[in-house]
Amino acid sequence: MLERIDWKSADAATRKRALSRPSESGEAFEAARRIVEEIRVEGDAAVRRWAERLDRWAPDSFRVAQAELDAAEAALAEGDREAILAAAGAVRRFHAEQGYRSYEVETWPGGRAERRVTPIDVAGLYVPAGTAPLVSTLVMLAVPARLAGVQRIAVIAPPRKGQGVEPTLLGAAKLLGLDEVYAIGGAHGVAALGYGVAGLPRADRIFGPGNAYVAAAKAILAQSAGGAAADLPAGPSEVMVVADATADAELVASDLLSQAEHDALTQVVLVAFSNDFVDRVEIELEAQLAGLPRAGIARAALANSRALLVQDEDAAVEAANAYAAEHLIVQTANPRALADRVRHAGSVFLGPWTPEAAGDYAAGPNHSLPTAGAARAYGGVTVEMFQKTTTVLELSREAARAIAPTVERLAALEGLDAHRIAMKLRRDRAEAGR
Known part of the structure; x- marks a missing residue:
């Protein structure tokens, strides 16, 4: 099921292939470039053309009506409401320690240099909702935006084909105090938000993960004159699990599948110390797949996935740093000791009691993280990303x-x-x- 690669004997080309992501082809980037360019030139007309073609949803206004948001919030089950607020509380407690600080320094006698901190004016939040309404992503983006003091927060979310946005997501938005939601997604939604066309505001910066087309559109906008800045490279999700003989194969398999069910372009990588352990994990994968509603998506993701066989923890650390995973799970005899040696990872999960799923929803740290090796240069979404600094000098x-x-x-x-x-x-x- 998982392609096995012996890390020690693999040559440079084999290692490079083993660490490549399935979304690295240029197809998505070129398609997104075409969409963004057409919207830059044509504006509203191009947005509506692509919205109709890709979503079968191009109403007179993409903005979701206030009455629809109110009704969606009222329809939330009490248990769902409590879970959303509990998760938001944990995320708020973690992120409350963040944020730039203002300060003043005398750099020369009589020379005053200061740094002033202000929030961006308009934050655009992209919330994936095509195959699953990611309420958790809305929480992860809205809470730090609020803490930063952003006054206008515009949410875009892909509509269901031929319909509006999934009601649970709308209810969560209203519950979190967000009333500006637009039923549009994909590269065309990102471009509309980035240029401020088709009734959407022009965002100063666009936040949130998405598929390869969304990630490409954000990157293109960030490099374009007049386009919105991007938070970080966040495309199809990925996880690397480092597990030694002390790990529980059932738990490891569940962690791999909790990522694999996201998207067919998701990638999961197991770093193991023996073929026997990989065998046990594969048995558990098959057993757990049988009961998953999204088993087809998970199997497609597993087809792009790997098992890297290493001889010792030094090799495991080397592989982890080379891959620079969005999510790194360490289930070894001494997980913290190994993790402390890993320099490149978006978020790290230590020990058998810490599934990545907890981080996805309610643990507190942000789950909007760098993918495709970008953890070498980026971290996850923070309050600081919603702020900017201005220096002031007086001599x-x-x-x-x-x-x-x-x-x-x-x-x-x-x-x-x-x-x-x-x-x-x-x-x-x-x-x-x-």
Whole structure:
């Protein structure tokens, strides 16, 4: 079921293939580029054309009516309402420790430099809802946006084919205090939000995971003049589980399947220390697949997945750092000792009592994480991502006089004479008492 690769004997090409993601083909990127470019040029007309083609849903207004949000919230079962609020509470407690701070420093005598922190004006939240309404993603994005002080939060979510957004997601949005929701998703929804067309606001930054097309659209917008910034590369989900002989094969299989059921392009990777353990995990995978409603999706994901066989923990750490997983689960005799050596991972889950599923829903840390190896350079969504900093500088006469020789010398060194003169004029006036 899982392709087995011996990590020690694998050459560089084999290792590269073993660590590649199924979503790495350029097909999604090129399709998203076409959609984004058409919407940039044509605006509303292109948005509606793609919405009709991909979602069979292009109403006069993509915005979900307030009455529909109210009705969806009222229809939430009491148990669901309590679970959403409990999860939001845990996420709020974890993220409340985050956020940039303002400060002031005297860098020269009489020279005051300060940093000012302000939230972005408009945050766009992308919430996947095509095959499963990810209420948890809404919680993970809305809570830090609120903590950052964002005044306008616009949510976009893919409608069900030929229908509106799944009611549970709408109810959760209203429960969390969000009243601006748009029934549009995919690359066309991202582009509409990024450029502010088809009745959607122009987002300063777009947050949230999605499929390969959504991830590509976010990346394209972030590189385009006038396009919205992106939070982080967050495409199809993935997990790596490092498990030694002390691990429970049933639990390991359940962790692999809890990711595999997301999407056919999801990838799960097992790092094991023996073929015997992989055999036991595969037996458990088959047994658990039999009872899964999304077994077909999970099997498709498993077809893109791997089992890496390692000889010791050094090799396991090497493989984990090379893969840079979105989610890393460590089920070994001493999980913290191994995990402390891993530098590249979006989020780490230690020991047999810590399933990644807990992190997906209610543990507190954010589940919107970097995928496809981006954990080498990115972390998950934070309050800081919804903020920006502005520096403010004020020099007194004395500070201008003190700093001038340094500025003038460096400007001359770079051959930028207007810079030198701008500083020298102030030094001359300061020295003359003017």
